[in-house]
Amino acid sequence: MPKKSWTLEQLKKALSSRKDVKGWIITQEHVHRRERYFLLDGNALAIDQDRDVYVQSILARIMVPLNKPDRQGEITKKLFPSLPLAPQLDSAVAAALQTDYQAWSLPEKIASPLSDLKTTDPRMAEDLAGTMNDLTKRVKDCTAQKRPTVFSSAELFLAVHDRELHLSTGLVHRSSQSRAYAEAAYSMMEAPRSSERPKSGTSVPQSDEYLNMRWSVHLDDLAIEEIFAETTDRAEHSLDVSKPTTGKYPVIIDADVLATLFNTHVSQLSAQNAYHGLPFVKPGEDLIPEAKGDLITMTLDPFLPFGADTTVLSDQGIEQRPVKVVDRNRVITTLTDKQYADYLGTHPTTARGNLVIEAGKLSHADLTKQAPVVMEILQFSGLFADPNSGTFSSEIRLAKLYDNRKGSVTYMKGGSLSGSITENFANARFSREVVKRAQFQSNSMQGSGYFGPAFVLLNDVSIVG
Amino acid sequence: MTPKSPVSRAPLSEDLTELRGRLSALIPILEQKPDWYGSVFYERKASKGFLANLKQSQLSDQISAGIVLRIYDGYTLYEQASDQVDPESLKTIATEFAKKVQNSAPFEGAIKRAYHGAKWSERLSPGLDEEITSQIPSDVQADTFVHFGIRYSEDPSSISGNSCLEQLKAIVSRCRELTPKVGLNPDDLTFVMARQNFSYEESIFVDRETNMSQALYRLSLMIITMSGADRTFCRMGGLGGLETVRITDEEIVDMLRNLKALKKAERLPPGKYRVLFGPVLTGVLAHEAFGHSQEGDTCARGRSKAWELHKSGEVVGNEHATILNNPAIFRNAEHDYAAWGSYFFDEEGWLSEKQVLLDKGILKPPMTNLTSALRLGVARTANGKRESWANGVYTRQTNTYFSAGNKTLDELMTELKDGFLALHPAGGMEDPKGMGIQVGISFLQEIRDGKPTGRLFKGPAGGDIQMTGYTPDILNSIVAKSKIEFNSKEPDKAQNPFNDTGGCGKYHKEFVYAGCGGPYLLLDNVILG
Numbered sequence: 001m002p003k004k005s006w007t008l009e010q011l012k013k014a015l016s017s018r019k020d021v022k023g024w025i026i027t028q029e030h031v032h033r034r035e036r037y038f039l040l041d042g043n044a045l046a047i048d049q050d051r052d053v054y055v056q057s058i059l060a061r062i063m064v065p066l067n068k069p070d071r072q073g074e075i076t077k078k079l080f081p082s083l084p085l086a087p088q089l090d091s092a093v094a095a096a097l098q099t100d101y102q103a104w105s106l107p108e109k110i111a112s113p114l115s116d117l118k119t120t121d122p123r124m125a126e127d128l129a130g131t132m133n134d135l136t137k138r139v140k141d142c143t144a145q146k147r148p149t150v151f152s153s154a155e156l157f158l159a160v161h162d163r164e165l166h167l168s169t170g171l172v173h174r175s176s177q178s179r180a181y182a183e184a185a186y187s188m189m190e191a192p193r194s195s196e197r198p199k200s201g202t203s204v205p206q207s208d209e210y211l212n213m214r215w216s217v218h219l220d221d222l223a224i225e226e227i228f229a230e231t232t233d234r235a236e237h238s239l240d241v242s243k244p245t246t247g248k249y250p251v252i253i254d255a256d257v258l259a260t261l262f263n264t265h266v267s268q269l270s271a272q273n274a275y276h277g278l279p280f281v282k283p284g285e286d287l288i289p290e291a292k293g294d295l296i297t298m299t300l301d302p303f304l305p306f307g308a309d310t311t312v313l314s315d316q317g318i319e320q321r322p323v324k325v326v327d328r329n330r331v332i333t334t335l336t337d338k339q340y341a342d343y344l345g346t347h348p349t350t351a352r353g354n355l356v357i358e359a360g361k362l363s364h365a366d367l368t369k370q371a372p373v374v375m376e377i378l379q380f381s382g383l384f385a386d387p388n389s390g391t392f393s394s395e396i397r398l399a400k401l402y403d404n405r406k407g408s409v410t411y412m413k414g415g416s417l418s419g420s421i422t423e424n425f426a427n428a429r430f431s432r433e434v435v436k437r438a439q440f441q442s443n444s445m446q447g448s449g450y451f452g453p454a455f456v457l458l459n460d461v462s463i464v465g
Numbered sequence: 466m467t468p469k470s471p472v473s474r475a476p477l478s479e480d481l482t483e484l485r486g487r488l489s490a491l492i493p494i495l496e497q498k499p500d501w502y503g504s505v506f507y508e509r510k511a512s513k514g515f516l517a518n519l520k521q522s523q524l525s526d527q528i529s530a531g532i533v534l535r536i537y538d539g540y541t542l543y544e545q546a547s548d549q550v551d552p553e554s555l556k557t558i559a560t561e562f563a564k565k566v567q568n569s570a571p572f573e574g575a576i577k578r579a580y581h582g583a584k585w586s587e588r589l590s591p592g593l594d595e596e597i598t599s600q601i602p603s604d605v606q607a608d609t610f611v612h613f614g615i616r617y618s619e620d621p622s623s624i625s626g627n628s629c630l631e632q633l634k635a636i637v638s639r640c641r642e643l644t645p646k647v648g649l650n651p652d653d654l655t656f657v658m659a660r661q662n663f664s665y666e667e668s669i670f671v672d673r674e675t676n677m678s679q680a681l682y683r684l685s686l687m688i689i690t691m692s693g694a695d696r697t698f699c700r701m702g703g704l705g706g707l708e709t710v711r712i713t714d715e716e717i718v719d720m721l722r723n724l725k726a727l728k729k730a731e732r733l734p735p736g737k738y739r740v741l742f743g744p745v746l747t748g749v750l751a752h753e754a755f756g757h758s759q760e761g762d763t764c765a766r767g768r769s770k771a772w773e774l775h776k777s778g779e780v781v782g783n784e785h786a787t788i789l790n791n792p793a794i795f796r797n798a799e800h801d802y803a804a805w806g807s808y809f810f811d812e813e814g815w816l817s818e819k820q821v822l823l824d825k826g827i828l829k830p831p832m833t834n835l836t837s838a839l840r841l842g843v844a845r846t847a848n849g850k851r852e853s854w855a856n857g858v859y860t861r862q863t864n865t866y867f868s869a870g871n872k873t874l875d876e877l878m879t880e881l882k883d884g885f886l887a888l889h890p891a892g893g894m895e896d897p898k899g900m901g902i903q904v905g906i907s908f909l910q911e912i913r914d915g916k917p918t919g920r921l922f923k924g925p926a927g928g929d930i931q932m933t934g935y936t937p938d939i940l941n942s943i944v945a946k947s948k949i950e951f952n953s954k955e956p957d958k959a960q961n962p963f964n965d966t967g968g969c970g971k972y973h974k975e976f977v978y979a980g981c982g983g984p985y986l987l988l989d990n991v992i993l994g
Contacts, residue, residue: 035857039766041840044574046540048765048836052565053546053855055531077526082551092526098626100522140572153766181974185768187898204777209768209898213973238899246735246994276520277655279694381903382894382973384929389694391928395894395903414901416931416994418735418924441974443853462925464735464933464994 006085008058012166014085015062020093022072023106025061025315026166029445030054033159034132038139040151045143047136052129062089063106064096072103104342107317109169114312114319117175118305121218124160124178132158135182135224142184142228149186149235152209154228157181163445167317175311179440179447180222183213186235208238208413210379210398215438215447218306234378234398241413244375244396244465251417251424251461252367252376257383259437259450261392262298262355264385265421269325269333270351271340279388281331291329293427293459294360298326300335301451302353308438308447309354314338316348323350354449360430360456367431367457368402375463376400376455377417390421396463415465419458427459473706474600474614475680481509481667485610485678487552488671494559495536496673497567502537502580504672506812507550508854512664512683515626517633519657524626531854534562539579540571542836546855578839582674592818596795597809613679613809616795617706617802621663621682624707633659640690640717647722649692654724656691661710662702670814679809683978685966686710690720695727697889697907702966705802723889723908723921730908730921733930735994739884740932741877741912741987745965748981749893749904751788752865752969754936755781757895759790759822760848760860760971761837769897772841775828782826782940785870785986790832791961792817792847792863794980798949798963805966806863806980813849813858820846822865826940834860852975859971864964864980870946873954877947877987878915885909885993886917890967890981891929902939904932909993925994934992947985 006014008028015024033053039046061076075096079088123131135156143151159179166172189207212231216222267273273280281287287296302311302320314320316338325333336344337351368374380394399412430453437450477485488505495503509530516523531548532555545562549555571577585605589598600613636659641651664683671677685702697720703709742750755771757763764772774781792811794804810816813835821829833841834849837860850861872880891905907929911920924930932939949957967981 031855033855037857039840041576042574044576045572046575047572048762048840049542049544049857050569051544051546051857052562053544055546055548055855057548075524075526078528080528095524095526095626098522098630099524100630102520150767152768185766187767204770204773204779207770207773207898211768276518278691381896381901382892382905384892384905386694386928388691388696389928391924391926393905393924393926393929393931395896395901395931395933397896397899397901413899414933414935415992416903416933418926418928418931418994420926420928423926441976443855462735462994464925464992 004081005083006081008166011079011085014089015060016168018089018093020064021062022065023063024168027059028164030056030162031159032128033157034128035157036132036136036155038154045140060092062092062096064093066097066100070103072101073097073099074101075099102343104339106167106169107338107348109171110319114173115303117303117310117312119217119310120160120176121178121306123219124158124180125176128158128160132156138224142225147232149188149232152185152187154184155182165313169317171317173313178217179215180219181215182222182224182227183211184228184231185209185211186232188235188238190239206239210235210238215308215440217308217438221306221436237411238398238413241411243414244399244401244412244463246465247463248460249373249375249463250371251458252374252455253458255435255437255450255452255454257377257380258357258452258456259355259439259448260383261385261421262357263448263450264387265390266335266355267387269331269335271334271336271344271346274334275340275343283331283334285331286329287326287331288329288422288425291426294430295329296326297324297328297358299324299356300350300353301356302350304354304356304449304451307354307436307451308440308449309352310449311352314351318348318351320350320352322353354451357430357452359432359434359453361432362429364431364433364455367429367455369404370429370457372405374402374404374457375412376402391419393418415463418462424458424461429457431455473617473620475617475665475682476614477612477667477678477680481669481678484550485669485671485676488669489676491534491555491559492671492673494563495534497563500539500579502582504535504670504814506533506535506854507669510664510666512662514660514662515629515633516658516660517630517637519637522630522634524630529853533854534559536563536566537580537835538566539577540575544857580835580839582672584674588816590818593816594793594795597793597816607674608676611675611677613677615681615704615803617682619707621684621706622665629661633661636688636712639714640688640721643714643717643721646718647725649721649725653692654690655693656689658689661686668812670810672814675814677810677814681808682706684709686712688712688717688720690724692724692728695724697724697727700966703797703800703802703805704807709802726919726921727908730923732925732927733909733922733993735925737990738993739881739989740991740993741881741884741886741985743886743888743985744963744982745890746887746904746906747983747986748866748964748967749890750986751867751983752862752979752981753893753895753902753904754940755788755823755828756862756865758897759828759831760862761831761833761841761843762860763897764831765837765840770900771828771897772831775830778827780826781828781937782823783943784825785943785946786823786826786940787821787868788823788865789819789821789868790848790862790865791819793819794864794961794964796960798959798961804864804961804964804980806964806978811847811849812851815845815847815849817847832860832862834858850977852977856975859975861971861977862969862979864982866962866964866983867946867986869949869957869962869984872945872947874947874951874985877945877985878912880945881912881987882915883913885922886912900936902934902936906930906932930993932991932993939988939991942988942990944987944989949984951985
């Protein structure tokens with residue numbers, strides 16, 4: 001271990017003894033990651049890259065009083081234990097003094113013991129390298145299976161994040177989280193059966209692929225064999241496609257898309273948006289104007305076992321509990337952490353957690369039969385969701401068209417879809433099947449979690465072919 | 466003649482100058498076996514962010530620093546990454562890492578491709594930019610410490626937090642003050658934000674043949690104005706000094722004018738249209754078209770159609786379809802600072818050089834990183850990049866753009882006649898095997914008889930518009946391209962089209978900086994919806 005100039009306890013003492021500091025939050029995180037990239041080399045599976053990563057960080061958020069009424073300064077700075085402490089703190093305080101925020105105060109220390117939540121897969125916590133080897137064997141077994149498609153590549157990422165939160169109020173909280181990521185890509189090469197795609201006078205055989213990705217906290221939710229099976233199945237259909245005809249369709253989207261849309265849209269229910277003058281839906285208003293389909297009931301659940309945002313505390317030291325945010329389409333809670341509660345003169349609520357949406361009554365098969373023609377999006381190319389307007393759009397990478405008049409199911413590719421949460425969820429029908437989903441950015445401390453319907457049927461979605 | 470002022474370049478920090486001297490000692494540990502190729506990459510990014518909005522002024526001060534020890538054994542590139550860089554830790558980490566690699570075995574049937582590092586004589590290609598060659602001593606040897614520093618005019622490290630925040634607050638006020646010029650009230654602006662970032666990025670690459678460092682100053686400025694859910698933005702930046710981030714009242718007024726028009730914007734009926742892409746949109750198109758599918762690791766993974774089409778010599782675009790990738794843009798169009806996606810060497814120590822990816826519709830060899838070049842049997846290029854030292858290396862784009870044409874903007878507007886002008890990007894996505902493409906556009910400006918009508922159009926659902934299609938079809942639909950200096954009829958003096966600030970998330974996760982620009986591009990009969 002490197003020589004340390006100071007310890008965490010010394011940092012806390014140093015901050016507490018400073019008269020020019022009114023409060024502080026320290027987050028210490030140790031991360032261990034293992035990563036492997038696989039590809040087909042000749043006819044054999046090969047590991048292109050094999051990585052082992054250790055990251056340690058101490059972030060201090062320091063609040064300082066300013067010579068202005070009801071204002072304060074703030075800075076979040078990474079501190080290095082190998083460097084002397086005092087100059088780092090002097091520099092942080094000097095920087096904080098240049099900023100200008102409305103004043104707020106940290107919450108009182110929590111008296112009751114905090115709930116013990118399920119946030120880490122014990123296999124990863126105990127032996128990350130061994131778990132990587134076990135998963136590698138499963139990848140190898142999957143790629144060894146004889147299929148009509150050709151395996152292209154795969155990636156496996158595993159990580160354990162150990163974290164400590166220390167507040168100047170005396171609150172100390174330790175937690176950990178495991179994260180797993182898997183992706184697989186398979187290609188299909190054959191003469192097209194019914195492709196409408198231009199062939200550019202080609203001597204090159206038709207080929208296409210399917211890439212599948214999944215994040216999880218628990219390895220059972222990663223389901224590697226399921227990812228590989230789904231990938232090869234969809235790759236197999238990737239050449240037998242048509243372009244959709246331009247028009248408005250009833251469209252089924254899956255939980256991955258739902259999770260992205262609502263984890264983006266939920267910012268419109270936050271106190272932060274209310275404070276900054278950004279689009280905001282206040283309690284008492286409808287989430288979806290004039291909704292007539294399955295009315296959305298949404299809970300922010302920080303207790304969901306092995307959720308991507310399962311946490312008992314907010315970053316500002318507020319105890320988190322499941323909170324209903326939308327009840328049958330009516331917004332009932334503004335998501336508010338301590339800072340914005342002080343700004344708006346309200347009480348803090350749960351501000352972190354996994355989005356839980358109440359399931360519907362119809363099965364996936366029922367959803368496909370709700371109209372004469374139903375389009376099911378299997379994958380978007382790149383979904384872009386606008387948190388301000390609630391609109392979303394993407395090219396269609398692969399879709400199924402259920403023509404219930406003819407009793408046929410055909411695959412579609414190309415063209416784009418444009419939607420709006422406020423318009424296209426007005427007659428939404430949610431599936432009764434539910435799934436859990438997770439999403440992480442590689443270097444962020446916080447993930448986005450979802451538990452709810454595996455599918456939803458939307459109305460009148462614009463598609464251009 | 467006035468004497469040339471001395472060139473100012475970003476230096477390597479003192480502590481890193483000391484560190485680089487110690488890194489060579491790790492190479493023998495990482496090359497314990499004769500077949501192993503060992504290398505070390507160190508990176509430190511120290512960034513300061515300044516932000517002002519209507520309610521707050523904020524400052525952030527972040528540092529990301531760490532080291533990557535690398536062993537390539539002929540089959541697999543092994544990396545051990547850590548933020549512990551004291552001498553004792555480094556030696557211990559390297560020794561344990563080598564032991565771990567020694568205990569690893571390739572899968573049965575894997576093919577061995579040995580690599581032993583390139584000497585300086587192999588790295589010094591005649592095509593290297595003078596900004597690079599001028600910083601390499603003529604008698605360069607394996608043990609020469611070579612440093613590359615980005616050139617700057619106005620020292621960005623000298624600016625104080627207070628003065629930067631005051632400037633940003635002045636921009637926020639200016640946005641409100643200028644609202645009457647476009648017929649808006651100050652209160653119509655529900656959100657205004659000005660953010661400036663300055664990042665001092667230093668890196669070191671060491672193997673048995675080289676010991677290189679580079680220091681880049683990266684600056685960006687972004688202004689956002691909102692009225693309800695409608696939003697316009699202005700973004701600028703580059704590598705150099707404070708000269709890279711200057712905003713004028715005209716640019717603010719343009720943002721406000723568009724914001725006002727967006728409040729009354731109509732919805733575009735989906736269909737096929739004639740459209741003139743501005744430089745940033747053109748950059749997105751180049752990046753997603755034969756950008757991503759020309760990334761060597763995607764080819765090596767069997768995921769690129771471009772690799773198959775390159776080998777067959779297929780024509781995938783018309784005479785206007787020439788796309789380049791260039792990490793060595795040290796003069797960005799007529800501006801005397803480097804483009805956003807530039808650097809002197811990549812994160813695997815390969816020197817930057819311009820590369821043609823698509824030449825009048827014919828695909829050339831792809832961009833590469835170390836392992837993809839070895840697997841494909843093609844030349845190394847300087848495209849081995851990672852999100853940070855803690856992330857893996859992939860083949861990534863730098864500044865990707867179409868070559869310039871010969872028209873002025875006025876001539877292209879006349880040639881567009883009736884259609885749309887697209888200037889504001891909203892992301893994009895590639896489809897490397899299926900050859901589909903998605904280019905997002907925030908909104909379109911209607912043009913009639915070569916003149917803007919003032920009407921703006923949003924997507925069919927009120928959001929972004931997507932241009933989609935089959936990549937070769939789109940590259941065959943290019944009608945004309947602008948010059949680099951598109952407002953002048955004189956021949957271009959600048960060497961490269963302007964590349965704006967941008968980013969790229971490969972495989973839906975790894976984020977890196979990427980320059981995004983090019984000439985104006987007139988496209989006919991493309992699908993917008």
